[in-house]
Amino acid sequence: MSKNAMHIDFAPRSLRRTLFHTHPALLALGAAGLLLCVGAAFGGWKLVAQQREREQQLRHIQQRAAAMSARPVEVARVVIPEGQAAFVNGAILQLNLPWRELQDAVAAATPRNVALVAMEPDPRKQVLKITAETKNSDDMVAYVAELKQQETFSGVLLTRHEINDQDPLRPLRFQLEATWITR
The missing domain is CATH 3.30.1360.100 (General secretion pathway protein M, EpsM)
Known part of the structure; x- marks a missing residue:
């Protein structure tokens, strides 16, 4: 345009008119920002889902631990023959000489x-x-x-x-x- 040119625009304001007059670099930046926002929202949603899953796993483990501590642990009684016990005790005495x-x-x-x-x-x-x-x-x-x-x-x-x-x-x-x- 020349120095004396006048820019006259009588079209009513609209989204289409605003987009037409917006610089393409600004439009690209806006699109990139929108994509970043969508990516951040998706990442946050995944983190919240993982946190809920871990909390559920923790509750499950705590319930199992509480159930296991509530019931007595049964220890198998092993009967060692007297001859074997005497032999083992003798070996221990020899080792401790x-x-x-x-x-x-x-x-x-x-x-x-x-x-x-x-x-x-x-x-x-x-x-x-x-x-x-x-x-x-x-x-x-x-x-x-x-x-x-x-x-x-x-x-x-x-x-x-x-x-x-x-x-x-x-x-x-x-x-x-x-x-x-x-x-």
Whole structure:
């Protein structure tokens, strides 16, 4: 249009006239805004539906929990045969033996002139049976006295001794019982 042109429009106002005179970019922006509003409304509707579903699930779980806590839980009674119980208890006693402490106490008390032959623990009585050999009875008595000095043992008792005639060196074989202290 030229500078002096005059714009005269006598048509009555209507939606069609307004849309015709609106810039296309503004129309596109309006359409995009409308689509965003519709998308947000749809998303909100879905969130509300999910929330209702979760609330229903929570109510269902609470009802089940209340029903389960209301009735007593039945525990099946298992009868363990006495032999099996004794075996299991014996195994537990064996596993709970203070092996390291017992071995350290015996090793600390054993001189070079005493040979250990066997160590047999009896966990029920808390007694360690020791079989050893030495050349003479003086070494045997000294060994028993040394074991009595160990803090691990509350008492040491010589139970048996004999000379091994089968061996050409004729060692003195002896057995003793050392009662250990539980800590």
